[in-house]
Amino acid sequence: MERKIRVLVAKPGLDGHDRGAKVIARALRDAGMEVIYTGLRQTPEQIVGAAIQEDVDVVAMSILSGAHNHLFPRVVDLLKEKGVDDVLVIGGGVIPDDDIPGLKAAGIAEVFTPGTPTSVTIDYIKQNLKRKA
Amino acid sequence: MAHAPLLAERARAQDARAVARLISMVEREDGSRLPELKALHQWTGRAHVIGITGPPGAGKSTLTDKLVAELRGRGRTVGVVAIDPSSPFTGGAILGDRIRMNRHATDEGVFIRSLATRGHLGGLSRATAETVRVLDAAGYQDIIIETVGVGQSEVDVVRLADTIVLVSVPGLGDDIQAIKAGVMEIGDVFCVNKADKDGAERVIREIRAMLETAVLNGAATRFSELYGALAAMGLGPDAKAGPGPGAGEASFAGAAAADEDAAGGYFQAGAAHHIANQARGHDELALPPVLATVAETGQGIKELVDAIKAHEAGLAATGLLAKRRVENLAWELGKAAADRILSGLEADERRGYLRAQAEAVLGKKTDFYDALEAIAQSLRAGS
Ligand SMILES: Nc1nc2c(ncn2[C@@H]2O[C@H](COP(=O)(O)OP(=O)(O)O)[C@@H](O)[C@H]2O)c(=O)[nH]1
Ligand SMILES: [Mg+2]
Numbered sequence: 137m138e139r140k141i142r143v144l145v146a147k148p149g150l151d152g153h154d155r156g157a158k159v160i161a162r163a164l165r166d167a168g169m170e171v172i173y174t175g176l177r178q179t180p181e182q183i184v185g186a187a188i189q190e191d192v193d194v195v196a197m198s199i200l201s202g203a204h205n206h207l208f209p210r211v212v213d214l215l216k217e218k219g220v221d222d223v224l225v226i227g228g229g230v231i232p233d234d235d236i237p238g239l240k241a242a243g244i245a246e247v248f249t250p251g252t253p254t255s256v257t258i259d260y261i262k263q264n265l266k267r268k269a
Numbered sequence: 270m271a272h273a274p275l276l277a278e279r280a281r282a283q284d285a286r287a288v289a290r291l292i293s294m295v296e297r298e299d300g301s302r303l304p305e306l307k308a309l310h311q312w313t314g315r316a317h318v319i320g321i322t323g324p325p326g327a328g329k330s331t332l333t334d335k336l337v338a339e340l341r342g343r344g345r346t347v348g349v350v351a352i353d354p355s356s357p358f359t360g361g362a363i364l365g366d367r368i369r370m371n372r373h374a375t376d377e378g379v380f381i382r383s384l385a386t387r388g389h390l391g392g393l394s395r396a397t398a399e400t401v402r403v404l405d406a407a408g409y410q411d412i413i414i415e416t417v418g419v420g421q422s423e424v425d426v427v428r429l430a431d432t433i434v435l436v437s438v439p440g441l442g443d444d445i446q447a448i449k450a451g452v453m454e455i456g457d458v459f460c461v462n463k464a465d466k467d468g469a470e471r472v473i474r475e476i477r478a479m480l481e482t483a484v485l486n487g488a489a490t491r492f493s494e495l496y497g498a499l500a501a502m503g504l505g506p507d508a509k510a511g512p513g514p515g516a517g518e519a520s521f522a523g524a525a526a527a528d529e530d531a532a533g534g535y536f537q538a539g540a541a542h543h544i545a546n547q548a549r550g551h552d553e554l555a556l557p558p559v560l561a562t563v564a565e566t567g568q569g570i571k572e573l574v575d576a577i578k579a580h581e582a583g584l585a586a587t588g589l590l591a592k593r594r595v596e597n598l599a600w601e602l603g604k605a606a607a608d609r610i611l612s613g614l615e616a617d618e619r620r621g622y623l624r625a626q627a628e629a630v631l632g633k634k635t636d637f638y639d640a641l642e643a644i645a646q647s648l649r650a651g652s
Binding site for chain 1 (some may be wrong): 382
């Protein structure tokens with residue numbers, strides 16, 4: 137059977153809005169991917185636990201609360217700690233341009249700011265999977 | 270890369286990554302999973318498999334979350350297989366059951382996996398059965414399968430379970446009708462969730478009435494089989510005179526006394542019903558537990574787990590567990606064999622052969638029945 141791309145869409149942090157996360161979840165589903173959605177207010181530990189159990193190819197996080205500089209790298213570090221090195225980690229949400237280089241240095245493969253068409257994210261995922269699709 | 274049964278070994282040690290990888294191999298029907306699953310085979314058959322089914326939005330995932338917490342509190346490790354439908358148009362899916370349960374993601378004694386229905390060749394039940402076996406071999410003691418109870422394939426999925434919990438809710442109207450249409454017989458424990466809402470009492474009464482009708486009509490329900498076996502051991506509602514005939518044989522199943530005590534609980538869980546019946550002066554009918562829950566607050570969860578565990582104990586004490594597992598596996602093997610034959614028929618060369626036979630029939634070179642025989646023989650030769 138053809139290999140399905142599995143994506144964990146997660147919302148770390150304390151903000152209570154997940155409209156953006158749901159939009160991207162639907163777009164990824166419509167692109168034929170299997171999206172595991174974990175809901176609001178997830179800790180990095182919960183995100184990593186879910187990513188491992190669900191054996192996802194991608195962890196896509198969205199954050200509006202401004203805690204991205206702490207939470208995104210924490211997820212990358214925890215994945216590394218658990219020996220997971222083949223998962224693509226991407227981020228989105230309200231993220232100032234100035235923060236992006238630091239996030240990328242911390243292992244976030246790409247950051248998508250508001251207004252990015254979902255097709256851009258979809259193409260990015262398809263082209264940058266760390267595992268053979 | 271060829272996998273030696275290495276993942277299997279790691280899975281046995283409850284390495285979550287290995288368990289997850291194996292399930293992915295199951296999902297994409299990867300041929301290299303077979304040595305791994307074969308290596309795991311000797312470790313399977315120990316888990317108590319619990320199926321939870323009911324209409325969308327009934328609170329199955331919320332219930333599952335609370336069941337996991339309760340079972341963990343009782344010292345059990347728990348695996349969860351949560352099944353959501355794939356989009357028939359894109360093949361993609363949004364698997365949202367985890368929203369209700371992800372607090373357990375950091376608990377090493379819990380493993381939750383979301384499965385999409387995909388276009389599984391061997392059917393959803395095959396992938397689910399293999400996933401359950403992986404979790405079982407990995408040592409998860411209770412395994413919960415959550416699935417939406419609508420179609421036949423979902424019903425097939427819960428048939429994999431030792432204990433089936435049918436979830437209803439108030440306010441759905443004809444949903445009860447949907448249950449009646451063929452699922453009722455397979456329920457071992459009935460749960461009316463959202464009991465905080467109006468109409469829960471009525472739904473409970475309706476379910477009981479339907480169960481009564483089924484029993485009075487002599488329908489072959491899973492619970493009546495169990496009641497019969499328990500009553501024969503003197504564990505039934507009429508067990509005033511102590512163990513009846515058959516109790517001696519029953520112990521051949523290795524049923525510990527503790528099991529029998531717990532098995533009696535399956536009756537107690539339905540006791541409220543019996544009391545109501547006695548008050549009305551009816552004969553007692555052996556009906557399964559029908560329990561009210563409020564999954565959101567956890568109300569009734571302890572009683573639900575008691576009923577589920579009492580049911581398991583009842584199966585073990587009567588020897589029905591072994592019997593059901595034989596029946597289930599025979600069904601699964603038959604289905605897998607049929608699928609294999611079907612995929613043989615659908616192979617391209619075979620299509621050409623079928624067409625040639627069809628032409629021969631129409632050209633009066635052979636007849637339908639001889640052609641059928643020839644096809645059957647060629648399948649046998651090819652297998
Ligand atoms: N009022 C009430 N709502 C509940 C209860 N249990 C679950 N819900 C809500 O029902 C909705 C669907 O729950 P979910 O567990 O996802 O249902 P599923 O589709 O059957 O898995 C959610 O909004 C839950 O919060 C309950 O006992 N009472
Ligand atoms: Mg659900």
